[in-house]
Amino acid sequence: MPYSTEVDRKWQKKWEETKLYKFNPQNIDKKLYCLEMFSYPSGAKLHLGHWYNYGLSDTWARMKRMQGFEIFQPMGFDAFGLPAENYAIKTGVHPQDSTYQNIETMERQLREMGAMFEWDHEVITCSPEYYKWTQWIFLELYKSGLAYRKEAPVNWCPSCQTVLANEQVVDGACERCGTEVTKKNLTQWFFKITEYAQELLDKLEELDWPEKTKKIQTNWIGRSEGAEIEFKIENKDLSFRVFTTRADTLLGVTYVVLAPENELVDKITTDENRKAVEEYKEFAKKQTEIDRLSTTREKTGVFTGAYAIHPITGEKVPVWIADYVLATYGTGCVMAVPAHDERDFEFATKYNLPIKRVIKGEEGQVDELPYTEYGILVNSGEFDGMSSADARVNIVKKLEGESKGELKVNYRLRDWLVSRQRYWGAPIPVIHCEHCGIVPVPEKDLPVLLPYDVEFSPDGESPLKKHEGFMNTTCPKCGAKALRDPDTLDTFVCSSWYYLRYPDNKNNEKAFDTEWINKMLPVDKYIGGPEHAAMHLLYARFITKALRDAGHLSFDEPFKSLVHQGIILGPDGNRMSKSKGNIVSPDEYIAEYGSDVFRLYLAFGFAYTEGGPWSDDGIKAIDRFVGRVERIVDRVIELRKESSTDEIRKDEKELNYARHYAIKAVSEDTEKFQFNTSVSRMMELVNALYKYDQETELKNVKYMEGIIADLLRLLAPFAPHLSEELWERLGYSYSIFNESWPAFDEAALVKDIVEMAVQINGKVRGKVEVPSTADEKEIEKIALEDKKVKEYINGKEIKKVIVIKGRIINIVVK
Template sequence: MSKYGVNIDRKWQKKWEETKLYKFNKDRVDKKLYCLEMFSYPSGSKLHVGHWYNYGVTDSWARLKRLQGYEVFQPMGFDAFGLPAENYAIKTGIHPQDSTLENIRTMEIQLRNMGAMFDWDYEIITCNPDYYKWTQWIFLKLYEKGLAYRKEAPVNWCPDCNTVLANEQVVNGLCERCSSEVTKKNLTQWFFKITEYAEELLEKLDQLDWPEKTKLMQKNWIGKSEGAQITFKIKGSEETFEVFTTRPDTLFGVTYVVLAPENPLVDKITTPKYKELVEEYQEKTKKLNEIDRLATTHEKTGVFTGSYAIHPITGKEIPIWIGDYVLATYGTGAVMAVPGHDERDFQFATKYQLPIVRVIKGYDEKDDLPYTGPGTLVNSEGFDGLDWEEGKKAIVNFLKTKNLGEFKINYRLRDWLVSRQRYWGAPIPIIYCDNCGIVPVPEEQLPVLLPYDVDFTPDGKSPLAKHHEFINTTCPTCGKAAKRETDTLDTFVDSSWYYLRYPDNKNEKEPFNKEWLNKMGPVDKYVGGPEHACMHLLYARFIHKALRDMGYIDFDEPFVSLVHQGIILGPDGNRMSKSKGNVISPDGYIESYGSDVFRMYLMFGFAYTEGGPWNDDGIKAIARFFDRIERLIDKFIELKNAGETKDTFDKEEKELNYALNYTIKSVGQDADKFQFNTSIARMMELVNSIYSYISSAKTINLSFLDTTMKKFVTILAPFAPHFSEELWEKLGQDYSVFNQKWPEYDPKALIKDTIELAVQINGKVRGKIEVDSGADEKTIEKLALEDEKVKGYIDGKTIRKVIVIKGKIINIVVS
């Protein structure tokens, strides 16, 4: 049967489609389980192993939950806007809309051929107007609430892609897509105020069933710090600047301050003598990405501006430097340097021969500078002798009296830059009017359609700016001539709310119905790559909470449980890439073995959250396992037709019943935790036990074996859905195996009548005995001493002690 796997695949996929077996039943919403895989980007026309590993394996988990009585909602769609399609269009001349929709059509067929339970009635495609209309609506709602705003800011700019890049899209100073050197550029951009939700995004993480590593990554990315904000005046100027510090107790140790090179204040305060050096350093800094600048391994460099700040308490003059390790977009864009008590500042001060002052004395003698621990204030004028925690409060309270400081909580998280100077994305629904200023597009005029006939050849400007019919419009407020925003939205905006649209994807009046979404949400199980920890997963949580606060949904989090799949590597142990020639396509294997063999190999050959290198031998082993199952079913049917049976439930039946119930329990528990490899191992053991029972029993209990076979096929069904439907039909059962209930294990069947115990003599295992599971210690000792094999080791020797550990082992001490 298994060698005709593709034919079986098509047979049952056709049947499932005709009978609408997997159509979501809204009447059972009280039993809903929302299972969602991160949707794919249709940049290629073929599914690869990574798609299969995400979608096929998660589908097996969803099938398990269906058998356990849940009404599974498992939709599928496409994250269809974005840079790859546009770059492909530039390279080939094929319009991104044409290539994207063509790829989607191909991938839809392949996903259907996978045999997953996707309910295609709920499909969404983010580049379709009926979807991005509501993406634009969300933008407008955020704008109304002050959570979307526009400002000029330094951004990462890729000169080849001709667009802004997020910090996460810059790797070692290069664009992650084209490897061009990224520079800094000041542009007026649109931002989402994600920082408004920093505290809740942080606080609610511990309530989520997410991988601890992912939660830690988000915590570090949000980066909460408690401290003080202190104001410094500039000598001979009306200008001031603020610094944030977690150690205000070290304020008297400040010997210089450092501004970010791109801080607007730098150009105002730099003296003519240092102007050339400062400008040269600023240009050099533009070529560094922010992640590298903040890295602890990055050498700290800087340039003196020629100006001085005034210490807020002592009045001393403090030199103002610029340094690339300070960012204009992080904190206040300025830091106070305390080289005596900060390793980074110490290195900088040593390099540039700046003063180093001790203001904290440690509690023990090992407090060489730089000393970063707790202690007592010294060299701090009127605050000497205070414990460092007391010192923090006293110094900040003193600064408050002078309006030069206050307690504050700071976050590393920065607002989300959503403007993109590219074509293939959702247009930002904003109009600029000389008379009215910034005017949001009225809701009734949505969607702002993305025009098809656009010259998207990159030249550093938004392609939409070259489309006169698009850009020229009338102001909806005053009716005068006006211009449209020509930037498009970051594609992460599209994917930040798609899980909300799936359950109500045909709603033309609103993005989703609140009452219905409150029943369908949140997503119960979300599966996708760990690379999205600090982008998609964080952005989706922000958008969700903003919509909740605006009254559109009632639940707090989008994804209550999260699983990250590992990575299937090439046979050479490296990540798959066309350049390395190690890419594995699933198509040939599916053609040869069928989708179920391929699916089960992905589950058995790898620990799901880890992945590993591809190995052809593994899939061949699974194919042999399928053949073995098929022969077992044929043997059972042969025995059934022979009709010879017994009614008793003897030792052989009890042993098989133990194996069956142990498998039901183990597979249910392990598969629920995405431990599919151990689940399949247990099923293999059960098949061995059934074969052993058939070959060893003098007469078969056909009624018991019939029950066992039906339960086994039901257990197998989530892992091999097409194959199991075929087996179920062959057993003469009514369609479908997926309308059955997951079998419950009998705890009593897991208590064996007899157990096997190892017998040790002076610590070495010398034999094994079988005893009644309820036997007492004296009976066990007697049986051990009477065992013929054991006797051979103890005859003629003195038995000093016999130790019986019930249910585990017997140890005989002899001399």
């Protein structure tokens, strides 16, 4: 039958019945774990992005299968989270019902894609069988001292009515709904990701990841080396520490600044300054971190009335609060050196605070302030004349000797805030007892089930808090009445370990069998969007390392090699969204052309890692290409009945070159996810087959058929249903995916005859064929004897002939 959606269905059924793609654990030594970031079932249908991500990564995996690898390519759903809950609030449909309904639809569509997904290994994060082990991981981190609870200023989304991690705030707004984020002081659960800051940084170099992604993580972790310096508060038994990378400027400190949220503020503020300080603290609460850190925003602050003692000079310096200092960054305290820091200079100028130069240029020049470069110390007492580098060392040594400072490494990375005040998530497996305090739920009592009958309208507190049946329990330690933790876990906790569950998803006794997972992991190829660089990818790395240190894993990193797919934009060049009305549904194209034509078009029409605006201008050309492949297969079947030759002649050699060039190029480009050029090379091979068929009277049919068989092997990962159909049509045994990937012959890529363009006075006037072994004199002779070239020269004087071997002959005439 000609290629159509009927062909798709035929082969999907056969693959399912024969379990063609089932992973064989006996071939563990050839294992290749290919994983796409799983999708969130917030919509009822697959969109173009799913197809672009999953369809083309499946193409890569299919090639690897034919190259002899045992492919493990599972699929599942990241099923907890706000969209389902918000949809429930809007429509009244329970999040569990809408999520499972959407999963059922998406499972069907993913099967219709014809990918090699291992459905026997599916995971769904909202199922108790999965989140039981998410809760177990929480408890493992708690046991290791990596999960803790504290009150802290947190990002609060007024619309979603929940806390957000720093990574979920984009340009001061909630990444999910776009509402401006505010600050709240709440007691929350955190994971101590900062414990692994240095290893997360160090191990990046070992990963086959895009450099841009590694740079994003490097900047997010934000390592800086410097000194922590102690300042004492005048007339009080209180002190604070500042972290600085510029200890050489310490003698230029003229004031210090605390974050408005710093707990020291209330203790040191004088009575006459308290009203102004309280008002300013309220003002700062309403500012986002992005705004507060902006270099262009006007600096504001208030004097507390207190003074600190300079650790070297003993001088009094005023203590201010200002919102450009954050409680969550560094120590929440800053030493201000206005002569040598632009931000401090702006603040000091505005509030008429002293500005003291302590650095001049290396050559002795005195530049205008603020001078932010390194140089030579001045106005710094015993350190005068030292270079900045020497002064940093000597000043810290002096402070260390007096117990007022020490060398320190600081990180921008903050601990991961994991508790959420929403319903649709994994309950935090902790019990709060009046007598025993925080008590972990015993492993035998997991999972802590999420109740179905919950009123989940958001009001700033967890909906679970209002569910008495859920909240009221007994303490596992003392048996007294106790309360469960009302919060649920950030959905990024669910997705931070799912790759560990896939290979052992039926295990009811453990999250995974350590011995088996150590054989199956790390993931060999991970494919997904670049937007997860500082969230999911960082969190997954942390969880892997934490579980390794708890004795559950023996590897350091979850994903060896990473590829980011680009984004298919709407036809208007903008990101697709319902509000813009620019969403393109793949369904209509698949119904008209079949899934293979659609997959081939996605492969051919875009550079995979870049994407671009959608246009269907070329899909008809791909449909015609598929038709040409079918016709050349039918043609060779027809030619089997006619007389043929076994002789290898010049035209066979040309076809052989096209064959081996295509094999080499498709193999290399597909390996690099360069699918568009791979399809181009296959098109060239089809053209070469048609040329041979049309221009050769007595054909070497066996030879031609062998090349068509290679063409189908190359095409199979890109058009799996079509290739199976044509393979069967040729009478070959099932399945083409049990065939070996074709190998190219380097010798066949050396042409006996090379075609070269001939230019006359810079204009191409013809082409000549020359032996590949010919030297420049022979090539010149062949060109000058060519009939067309002679006509163009027509007796004119030849000044010179320039030969660039293998490329061009340029004849210059008067």
